[in-house]
Amino acid sequence: MSADNLKTDTPNDVEPGDSVRPGHPVQVSRYTLPARINHWITALSLVLLALSGMALFTPKLFFLTGLFGGGQWTRVLHPWIGVVLFFSFAGLFLRFWRANLPAREDGTWLARISDVLRGREERLPEIGKYNAGQKFVFWGMSGLIIVLIASGIAMWDQYFYAFTTIEQKRVAVLVHAVAAVCIICVWIIHVYAAIWVKGTIGAMTRGKVTGGWAWRHHRKWLRELVGKPRRPVPRPGTPAE
């Protein structure tokens, strides 16, 4: 994030690289290429962590260790993928945290969650770049990843055995497991939302959405983009959809 993004006159909702290209249909740049790469590294890490973690979490899924070259490799790789995830997500965090700060309309959005679920967006307020659900995913991921990396290190015996007591390790494994369940649930919400809301996935693949998509789901953000002067695309980020 470049320094001028921090200018107070720049609306929080607009991230570097966001832009509108008029046409038919209107094309809206939502995520820059680096943001998308960052996202997919994170996504891949998270999926691998979920798979390897689940393998160690329940015997029924232990067969998943086969994906990683067996139990020993799973045990070796999981924490290292966690480290990758941590730093990768840290990148996302720095890109997206400002746009994910709470806004006034988030409350209304949440209050009308049944309308959200029914897809009656006309009954919702105009939303910035991220709606409250997306912000929940963002902050949920952020918090859980911190919990997971902290508890994960406490149970990473190969390097950190000596630094905690066994009782602390026990707390750590329990916390790690609960946090992992939570983060997987958050991830499910995230992925489902991307599938349910058609036209979303393109944001993270090609980096673009249609104007109609933006109009329908993030009208406030679209309005801000339209109102903002054109400028070359710097390095933007990608939110957790």
Add this chain to the structure above:
Amino acid sequence: MFPPIPNPSVASDAATPRFGEKDVMRRSASEVTPPAQRLTEVAKLIDVSKCIGCKACQAACLEWNNLTEEIGFNHGTYTNPMDLTPDTFTLMRFTEWVNPETENLEWLIRKDGCMHCEDPGCLKACPAPGAIVQYSNGIVDFQHDNCIGCGYCIKGCPFNIPRISKVDHTAYKCTLCSDRVAVGQGPACQKACPTQAIVFGTKDEMKDWAELRITDLKSRGFENAGLYDPPGVGGTHVMYVLHHADTPSIYAGLPDNPRISPLVDAWKGMTKYVGLAVMGFAAAAGFLHYVVAGPNKVSEEDEENAERLADGTPPPAPPAGLHEGRTP
């Protein structure tokens, strides 16, 4: 004298183990059908009051299991190495304790090592199928080919016993010399123990033998002498005779009431089931939602509105009263 176990036979036909896969009662991360008939439970009894702390058990363990421990340092105590390690399955722990009642010094020496719990926390915690097995005679054994080195057993163990090797990254602990017991021998430590502070036999025999010892100790003024066979872990297959059985923790931190930590129980119990349920529910809910609510699609009208906005043509106003939350 507890009758010595006869010398082993070296004949090749004497080598068939008397128990094995079919006698596995519990297997980590696996469902097993317990054998229809349980083997007679075995046990090692460590009589702390007869122990002279000579470390013969430690030496015999290293030799029998071909373990090479590092030559360490002196830290001001006779306990060496300082802790159990992947190569030290058993360790004499020395405590100088002044009995507050008699003001006499007592040198409490306890042989530490795997207790072979009836309800083994390590096995419960272990995520690797078959890395830890419990035979129906009570022996809890690690199977290194299956071990993934995660160290969950360490967290599961109420006695802080298993250690992960830095060499092969698998967990090690006392096997109760399952290879010896399988051919009718006792563990190497028991064989060596000069004063028979360690004896080995069926669990019932060991309890009877312990009773004799406790009677003797009580006659010598140790009123609280007793057997340590903690019920919190379902009893153990390594038991202690303690002169002060009312306070096991004075013996270098032997747990007073060991049990599998509630945290571990929660982790391997509730969390596992609830967690799987929650995740499953989340996925199912999404699926259902999709079926019921259908995809959330962008309409042609939305695209037009966007184009208009981009072109500078005002789009139609939203229905009144619905966008009160919007930013001006």
Add this chain to the structure above:
Amino acid sequence: MNMELSRRTFLKTSGAGIAGTTLGAFGFSEAEAAVASAVKPFHLVNTTEARNTCTYCSVACGIIIYSKGDLRKGEKADIVHIEGDSDHPTNRGTLCPKGSALRDIVKSQTRLTQPMLRKAGSNAFEAVSWDVALDKIARAMKDDRDANFVATNSDGVTVNRWLTTGFLAASATTNETAFATYKVVRSTGILAFDNQARV
């Protein structure tokens, strides 16, 4: 020599309140015996046994040496394990921390394997043949004995002693070694002859 023993003797004579033990069977009937893949194989199988005595203290615990290879058949024997002899009346199979680690001293990294000579003023040993070493010793003994042998004392009494050479005898060698040593040393007139009894 008879190595077959009455293994049940101790069971019969144990005076301790528990009549015998079911240990031999551990409660596993024949029907329960089966191939077990999980239990480590018993590594003394097909080894050769030799009855011996612990080399350390004078309790003289009975031990059994287990080797790969049979000396009695003229084979090389490599010791794989040493364990207490349950039939021995004194130790009944038990061993102390030294005895339990006997294999390690037999196979110590610091065992001597060839004759060595350190020359006067040198800072290292060098390997020599047995012949060289033994000839040097015999020559040194002869020269010193011839030069310093005391046949008679100042009173003219025959004393036939040799005081400029001394011999410290071992403490863990066999009686047979000791007797051979006694004969050889005493025959030379050495009086400075001693052993470990004092220390």
Add this chain to the structure above:
Amino acid sequence: MTNAWTDIKNTDLVIIMGGNAAEAHPCGFKWVTEAKANRGAKLIVVDPRYNRSASVADFYAPIRQGSDIAFLMGLINHCISHDKVQWEYVKPFTNATFVVREGYAYQDGLFTGYDEEKRDYNRDSWEYEIGPDGYAVVDETLQNPRCVWNLLKEHVAIYTPEMVERICGTPKEAFLKVAEMVGECSTPTKTMTSMYALGWTQHSKGSQNIRGMAMLQLILGNIGVRGGGMNALRGHSNIQGLTDLGLMSNLIPGYLNIPTQKEPDFTTYMSTRAFKPLRPNQTSYWQNYRKFFVSFMKSMYGPAATAENDWGYNYLPKLDVASYDVLRIFDMMKNGKVNLYFCQGFNPLQAFPDKGKLAAGLAKLKMLVIMDPLQTETARFWEDHGTFNKVSPADIQTEVIQLPTTCFAEDEGSLVNSGRWLQWHWPGGSPPGEAKTDIWIMAQIHLRLKELYQKEGGAFPDPIVNLNWTYKDPGEPTAEELAREMNGSVLADVYDPVDPTKKVLEAGKQLSGFGQLRDDGTTAGGCWIFSGCWTEAGNMMARRDNSDPGDAGMFLKWSFSWPANRRILYNRASCDVDGKPWDPSRKLIEWDGAKWTGYDVPDIAPTAKPRDVGPFIMNPEGTSRLWVRKMMRDGPFPVHYEPFESPVANVIAPKIRGNPVARVFPDDWKTFADIGDPAFPYAGTSYRLTEHFHYWTKNNHVNSVLQPEQFVEISEELAKDKGIELGGWVRVWSKRGELYAKAVVTKRIKPMTVDGKIVHIVGVPIHWGFVGAARKGFTANTLTPFVGDANIETPEFKAFMVNIEPSTGPVVA
């Protein structure tokens, strides 16, 4: 040991004093735990340190090192004054009733006849009064003030509980508790056993420490009985055997003596060895000395030992001093009087006191020959190991030859255990590299030396060229050949003198026991006490029948025990004068009206009538001795003497320094710290740990793991005084040397109050050195003084003075 390891299970009370059986002999200690478990026996430990034996004791009493005699005489005093005496034993079976001749006296720590100049006694007055019948005078009423009992009573009177506390630092209550427990064993049905080792021998009055307890055991009636006895727990696996076989300066196998130069011929030599009984009918078995000697000489020199040459008497060297023990030889070495030295399986640089002096001696040799299976410090004394062994190799002109030998696992033969069992063993492994048996090496040396003498002639070659060496392969005699030779065999047919047609002994046959030895050259026997070990019936030492009739712990069919397969010495004394066992539940032998029978081989002629013949058949008195005549150099009764280095002056005889007759070489006085020297205020003692075996296990990885690094043990109080931390480095030094070690600060050592003065103890375990697998360390004998016991020269390793300070550890150069 008078008794066997397995017999300890028969005891009621074990007293471990002057040893640490649990630590040094764990597998033998098992029988203590058995006695405790099965008989409700109690265990007392008296030691400066609360040690591993104490950890399982019923009662522990602290004692300052070097003050045991005061404690023991205190116990005897207590028993006498509280009538805890087994009178039916003491009166007939000890010399309590014997009357001592006029002229003998004891005063202020000295007996009559002391010569301060010579540091020796004229012991002529230390004898019994001999009556007109030629026998010693006895007074069965014990009224004669000069009878041994009354002299003893008088001698021990000074050792009151208060005096014991003052000298030993043992609190009076603790001493009295021990005395009470010990006193209970004066009944015929309760026995105590004494287990001791180097904690008693390694003092300048070591022999008298042991005598003190032996006297107590006699008073309690505990010698010769099951569960009793004086049990010297020998250190090395065959040190008993090597002593039995006389591998000492002054011995011939079977405790016969090398002649002295005062005995120029065989007749003179034998004249003092008549061992005429001192009371009527007594056995006095040493009367057979001549048979043992002649048979030995026949074994040694074969046909060259003839009646004409007094059986080769002049082939034996004659002593000019009491002995050329190791201290004397190293003193001579240091003074440049020794040229060639052999160390067979021995590491003197660590095993003897004052390493500095030892190293200086070795450096003056022309040649040092080492035979050993393992690396030793001695073999490498010339090698620079920085602070651990700082030497300049170029300055050391000693040639060193190091010969690799086999070890126990690779050879065959017998060892004598502490209970005198000769046990045969078989090899289990091939020797490494070019290692050879000691027998081969000794044979090779002999053959080469013999060849040189045959070729070149030289000084008195006769004993060398005539040495009986008729083995099948002279280059390597077999263990069987040597064992058969020690047992003895018949050299010529012997016929019954009454019926000359009856052949009593047949030439070429093995003897069945020492009873068949003869003094006319018709039998040979290398070691009379071993006779019976390899008879016509075969190798008795290899017997492995572990049956134990009566559960007595005797195991008569297991191996062979000298003498005559007897398991408990003096076992005749297990019965009263009429031959009935003191304790029928612990019968050992008994008189059945015609002969002695029982679980053990009787220690008396099988048909000797009970009231006729006394039980102590080796002694001319027929009894045991509470008072030892002139047989010990430092007095017929033990006296408390301080160690040569001591924190306090001798309370009972302040002018006497150390043992007044202990030999001190002139150069060594200046190496001792003065009494109460403030520069060396702490009482040091050295000992071995159970994880280690002397210096050998430095070569063993496992044992090095179990106790890895050199340490010293001190009390919490001393640590606080000196600012020493648990596990921190300390420097410990005596007047002779220094070492660095870690500090084990422990509650198991407590400061003591001795004669009003606080005495701190510094425990110095031995083991570490500069070769082997273990961590390098300092040889503990850098600290210890070069002085030995007055009778047998065992070095005073157990009591010396040191100083200590916190340190940052050795500077490894």
